[in-house]
Amino acid sequence: MSETIEKRLSDLGVTLPVAAAPAANYVPYCRTGNLLLTAGQLPLKDGKLQASGLLGRDVDTAAGKDAAKYCAINILAQAKAALGDLEKIRRLVKITVFVASTADFVEQHLVANGASDFLVAALGERGKHARSAVGTASLPLNAAVEIEAIFEVE
Numbered sequence: 547m548s549e550t551i552e553k554r555l556s557d558l559g560v561t562l563p564v565a566a567a568p569a570a571n572y573v574p575y576c577r578t579g580n581l582l583l584t585a586g587q588l589p590l591k592d593g594k595l596q597a598s599g600l601l602g603r604d605v606d607t608a609a610g611k612d613a614a615k616y617c618a619i620n621i622l623a624q625a626k627a628a629l630g631d632l633e634k635i636r637r638l639v640k641i642t643v644f645v646a647s648t649a650d651f652v653e654q655h656l657v658a659n660g661a662s663d664f665l666v667a668a669l670g671e672r673g674k675h676a677r678s679a680v681g682t683a684s685l686p687l688n689a690a691v692e693i694e695a696i697f698e699v700e
């Protein structure tokens with residue numbers, strides 16, 4: 547029998563938080579057919595941003611990678627809220643990583659690795675995904691990173 551996602555999370559020392567409620571007029575996730583799409587998730591831990599400001603000015607790449615991991619943890623929290631059981635995830639299809647960064651910062655892909663590496667570790671083969679890493683001038687609440695995801699689900 548293969549290892550469960552919950553077991554992998556435990557082995558990684560991660561406890562999923564309660565999924566964050568939306569902060570405006572949107573839903574935190576939307577399911578259509580066998581796809582589950584999450585709203586963008588910020589790098590929140592215990593309700594506090596773990597990285598704010600711009601990569602290349604206020605935040606270094608290592609801290610950005612860590613922030614991306616927190617975004618990914620919050621994505622899984624939303625998936626669990628939507629599905630009730632993470633084992634209903636067939637695969638992670640794609641993540642889009644938005645990195646608030648200066649015009650000359652070119653390591654968005656390295657920041658995104660913080661989420662990608664964590665999601666593959668947590669989901670195993672089901673976690674291998676397509677990805678976009680995009681630099682942006684700013685993000686809500688001055689967050690350094692925001693990530694959205696698309697899953698194929700049962």
